[in-house]
Amino acid sequence: MKVTERLKILLILGLMLTGGILFSLVILNDNQVRTNQELHQVIEIELKINELGTRLWLLFQYNDQDALIQTRYAHQDLKELLEREQFNNESKNSIIANLIRMNLNIGSLIELSQKDIESKFQPSITTPAGMLSARYNMTLQSMNEDLTKLQKLAMRDAELSQRKILYAVVIFLTLGSVFVLILTIMTLRTFKAHLNVLTLGIKDLEKGNLGSRLLVSDTDELSELAEQFNLMKHSLETTTIKKEQLQEEVDRQTKELQKQRADFQLLANYDSLTQLYSRSAFESQMKTAIARCGRTKLNGALLFIDLDRFKPINDNYGHSVGDIVLMHVSKMLTQAVRTSDIIARIGGDEFVIWLEPIENARQVTTVIEKLLLSLSTPFKYGDISVSVSASIGVSFYPLDAADLSGLLRVADDNMYKAKANPDTHYHFTPEANRRFSITKLA
Incomplete structure (x- = not known):
């Protein structure tokens, strides 16, 4: 199998693993939403039952017509809610049906309470009103017990569903990762073996x-x-x-x-088009730079640059003009910073710059404003006049993060915030903005 084919397979596997993770997250989110909806339904029913219990207590206390009317309203509201609620589980719907039946029993007891009011019995445990109150309490207690069962069923179903999804994701990721690892090891061995053979052949040729x-x-x-x-x-x-x-x-x-x-x-x-550092070389350079900053207690800043409106240039003038624009941008970036700073192209129209050392945030904004000014100046290619702009996210070492992945994550996030704000083309973290007026960043 050719090396390029193996790399394509690794890319496909990586996309599949990423897609599997995203799909599982969507399913987990749907499951959580469904659980929240069911718990919300249970809470609504519980509130209506509590309201009915309160009305029944008032009816037993005052034994008058107004309390009876309010009790009937609460009973009717609970009836309508129970008839409207439906779950996707037979056991849960069975509990709802039982609640409807007990609510009907309460309705019958309310009619008996009407006769007690008309006969003007004094409330007592031995009177019909007292016996009705006891039956009310027993029925409400049974309804609350059923509600508790319903809530436990909802939580249990959610737990089982999430557990199944997590098990499936773990198995999927494990198998995919093992396959990727095996294919990667085989590819590395192939590279090593062939390069050793080529090296020996070159040495024989030299002799x-x-x-x-x-x-x-x-x-x-x-x-x-x-x-x-x-x-x-x-x-x-x-x-x-x-x-x-x-x-x-x-x-x-x-x-x-x-x-x-x-x-x-x-x-x-190096990037073949712009001759800037590639992503892998940039990461290697950054490891040394971060270690140097940590050892010497110096500050640094990472600029994540994304070109705006670059896709229309490719669409309108072709990729050859787009390549010219990228080379022009790389030239502008190189001229705007010090020779000791690190510049790399890490994506199609994405660049990163490492500034070191820096003593205050004003130094960084000065570089950014110089970059934005040089990029915004139109340049001609043949009969075409092209101008570009950029959105820049900034992260500070060690203020925002103390490792490369953290610095890239913060700078990337700030870049999107800058792109979303039409009033500015760059963005710091809130902590960096708060310290903007302070001379020293450390």
Whole structure:
């Protein structure tokens, strides 16, 4: 399998794992929303039952027509609510049906209370009114017990559902991660093996050994390179030339191979379009910079830059003009900062700049304003006049974070806040804004 195909598979697996996580989060959110809705329904029913209990207590205390009317209103409200509520579970709906039945029983007791009022019985435990009150209390107690069961059922169902989802996610992520790990290890081993073979072949060539051949046992890109290397040595071996010419050809071919290796290294460390640091090289440089700041107690600032309205340039003028714009932007960025600062292109139209050392926030805003001014100046490419703008998020070391991932996260978040605010093109964290007037950031 070719290396590019393996990398494509790793990319697909990464997207699948990310999609699986997002999908599980959506399901968990839906489950939580459904649980909250059910608990809200239970609370509504509980409130109506408590209101009915209060009205029944007033009816027993005052035994008059007004209290009876209010009790009937509360009973009717509870009846309408119970008839309206439905759950997606047979056990829960069974409890609702039982509550409806007990509410009907209370309705019958209310009619009996009407007769007690008309007969003007004095409330007592031995009187019909007292017996009705006892039956009211027993029925309300049963309704509250059923409500408790309903609430426990809702919470239990939510717990079981979440547990199933989490188990599925853990299994999915574990299997996916294991497969990614295995494929990554195999790819690294392939790289290492082929590079060792190429290194030995180059050393043999430097010694003038034209008879040896590189062992080609695969069909990937590096094996094709090894095959081309063998063809080159065969051509040198079978061509009759003078010793000086042969040595010159060997030197030329060796330098070409060394240049290819240097080009591979350059592609790994620098962006091929802008010649700025690549993301991996930037991360390596930043580890050293952060360690240096931590050791010397110096402050630093990370600028996350995203170009505005870059997509319309590609759409209207083509990607070739878009590439020219990116190279122009990289040139402007390089001219606006110190040679000791670190600049990298980490995405299509995303750049990062590390400023070190800095003593106050004003130094950072000065650099940002210089950047924004240079970027906003239109430049011509042929008959096309192009101007760009940028949104910049800033994070400070060690004020906002003490590691690269934290600094990138804060700066990225601030960049989106700057993009959302039409009045400014850059944004600090609230803590940095609060200390903006303070000379020292530390």
